Amino acid sequence: MKLVHTSDLHLGIYLFSLSLLPFQQKLARVITDCAESENADCIIISGDVYNTKDPSGESVKAFDGFIKELFSAKRHIPVIIISGNHDYAPRLSVHSSLLESCGLHIRGTLSDYLRPVEIGDAQIYCLPFFTVSEVKAIAAAENSEDEIKIESQTDAFRYLTDRIKENWNNSKKHIIAAHCFAVGGITSDSEKATKSALSARFAGGAQLTDASLFADFDYAALGHLHSAQTIDSGGKAVVRYSGTPLPYSFSEGNEYSNGFPPKIREKSLSVFDTDTRVLKAVPVENILSLKTVSGSLEEITAMAADTRENEYVRLIFTDRATAAGLSDTISSLYPNKLVADCRPQSLGGARDSVTAEQVKGMSAEELAERFITEYHKREFTDEMRKWISDAVTANERDDR
Numbered sequence: 001m002k003l004v005h006t007s008d009l010h011l012g013i014y015l016f017s018l019s020l021l022p023f024q025q026k027l028a029r030v031i032t033d034c035a036e037s038e039n040a041d042c043i044i045i046s047g048d049v050y051n052t053k054d055p056s057g058e059s060v061k062a063f064d065g066f067i068k069e070l071f072s073a074k075r076h077i078p079v080i081i082i083s084g085n086h087d088y089a090p091r092l093s094v095h096s097s098l099l100e101s102c103g104l105h106i107r108g109t110l111s112d113y114l115r116p117v118e119i120g121d122a123q124i125y126c127l128p129f130f131t132v133s134e135v136k137a138i139a140a141a142e143n144s145e146d147e148i149k150i151e152s153q154t155d156a157f158r159y160l161t162d163r164i165k166e167n168w169n170n171s172k173k174h175i176i177a178a179h180c181f182a183v184g185g186i187t188s189d190s191e192k193a194t195k196s197a198l199s200a201r202f203a204g205g206a207q208l209t210d211a212s213l214f215a216d217f218d219y220a221a222l223g224h225l226h227s228a229q230t231i232d233s234g235g236k237a238v239v240r241y242s243g244t245p246l247p248y249s250f251s252e253g254n255e256y257s258n259g260f261p262p263k264i265r266e267k268s269l270s271v272f273d274t275d276t277r278v279l280k281a282v283p284v285e286n287i288l289s290l291k292t293v294s295g296s297l298e299e300i301t302a303m304a305a306d307t308r309e310n311e312y313v314r315l316i317f318t319d320r321a322t323a324a325g326l327s328d329t330i331s332s333l334y335p336n337k338l339v340a341d342c343r344p345q346s347l348g349g350a351r352d353s354v355t356a357e358q359v360k361g362m363s364a365e366e367l368a369e370r371f372i373t374e375y376h377k378r379e380f381t382d383e384m385r386k387w388i389s390d391a392v393t394a395n396e397r398d399d400r
Helices: 027-037 057-070 096-100 132-142 153-167 192-196 297-306 326-333 356-360 364-375 382-397
Strands: 002-006 042-046 079-082 104-107 117-119 122-127 173-179 219-223 229-231 238-241 254-257 260-263 268-273 279-283 289-295 311-317 337-342
Touching: 002 027, 002 219, 027 057, 027 268, 042 173, 042 219, 079 122, 079 173, 096 104, 122 153, 132 153, 153 173, 219 268, 238 268, 289 297, 297 311, 297 326, 326 337, 364 382
Parallel strands: 002 042, 042 079, 079 104, 122 173, 173 219, 219 238, 254 289, 289 311, 311 337
Antiparallel strands: 002 268, 117 122, 229 238, 254 260, 268 279
């Protein structure tokens, strides 16, 4: 059985002032084309269909068109969707029982976690995003006479996967679709909810999931982390985050800096064959491209010629050059500029930091020199020294 796996569509998300919905509406055709060309037996979307639990009308309409496009293939390809932490499960899974007869399997809650979607020789189990308390309630109902200790996300996943393995058909291949933060995963800047999992309120890793719990499956189709990556399960399972199909932060885009080779990052769909156990990434191209350009004003101006029309740009200036009309000039060179930052570099390398006590002992000239050379990346000239000297002299004459 061959599957196409993606996740974290985040329909309705913005990047600064740019709505990404027009780009996201093109994704369904890309996914469908991939499934057809790869002769896939199903498509799995592992959560975070929407960017918010209360999506806009435009986002809901886009999802409707998205599903319609997925079912426009020349042959019938079942689609499996689970809810993520950004989704409101009841809204996402409305009419799900009826839709299953059409081949659209939307699992918003854990109520059907022991009922797999059966396609070919594979059983596909679905674990949408859940809380530990939800699993505690399930365990209490299923084990009325025995108390099951479930204190963490790993405990919860262990309980659910153990129950799944007790009930599955040993003669079948086994796939699990889940929305979670597996230990060893790498985050990116667009994962606001994920980054909170690293905060003090989740001390001890209570919200992390041990990837070894998926070891006995053939494939774990995970969602939640936005960078495509494979995590070691310690067993036969291929544990895979497909990542987002589009870049949702500049940390997921390409980076260009004058004098250095560019860093190119591709977004992709994950394709897995349970028979050959071959995993491959199929690039998602020509929809949305994010690009970071860094350098001095002169260098950034020179690199404008290498920017394509469909690239949205973040500029990082490494100097403090200013000029009348500079903003208009930059906007004409980079019409798709979304943001510009200034991160000046020190002149001749950074010096050791100084303490407040050391600052108190420095002369006005010494303070000015450090500020000009380290923050503005400019030479501290004799003319500047005279300005400082004149200012100090004037200040000595007038205590104001």
